[in-house]
Amino acid sequence: MSTATTEISSNSNVWSGGQSPFKASYGKLMMWFFLLSDAFTFSALLVTYGMIRYSHAAYDPSVHTAIVDNVFPFSTNYWPLPDFVFNSFPFAHDLGFDHAPLVFVGIMTFILIMSSVTMVLAVEAGHRMDKKAVEKWMLWTIIGGLTFLGCQAWEWTHFIHAGSSLSSNPYGPSDFAALFFFITGFHGTHVFSGVVLNFMVYYRTVTGMYERRGHYEMVEKIGLYWHFVDLVWVFVFTFFYLI
């Protein structure tokens, strides 16, 4: 009886309340659980891609028409090799090279990873209550996000001009284009919301809202979301463009 009383008063028991078992704030914890659910959504989209891709025949040079001068024989009978679909680059045609596989999407990957880095630096600055540094790194993160969106807009325009839509695709089975628009579109929407949230954090940093509040935890929470967007792109890059 007496031991139980001491336990309650000293809060040494996990079940006696007064302490957070995860040692994380409510907001951060909820962001983590939201991201877990979002991870399931993206996993479902990428697994769907894999399922549809492997329910189509693969390109086999010993059976199908050969690749001549980097021109891939696109056909609805088999899944195209992504190297020959995503091989364009802005102004590359005018400069005389038409086959630059994965270069553009590689640059997009670097841009997004870099904006993730500047976000960590913003979080680090927030821990030190360094308002000026948080402003600087948030601004870089926003610029990175907008650049990525610009690249994606270019790629979509290029793809649509080639004749792709949700129901037609000059690069092979129509599902290929539909999945491209769905997966990169869903990811792009996340990037867009991320840029909006980043801008709100930037604005509230500038106006001194977080400084008056006494902590920059919101930078951390939005940072978690922003890193997740980067994380999803790492998977999209591998499963859609590399494999």
Add this chain to the structure above:
Amino acid sequence: MSSEETSNVQVMPADKAKIKQIWKVAGILGLITSIEFIIAFTIPTGYFKLTVFVGLTILKAAYIVGEFMHLKHESKSLMWSILLPMIFVIWMLVAFRYESGAILDARGW
């Protein structure tokens, strides 16, 4: 009113080791992406290439989630609460990959 409050804020000096660690992880992520790039053009398409790509992607994901999202440094119970549910994704992947083979056979290509 706000200026009087902001003047009290103490800005702590930057922790050099912490910032160095952030750039180190950034360098690793860049390096892995470069390796993926090289592999894309040198190793012929097949299951070996697929395995290498998936392995490197999971390695990149581990760095992003563990270091950038700080999950490695959170409490162990929080870490496993987030990671363990992803088991369902592995099952989903196995089940649908198997199914896709069956559909391909049924189509008779």
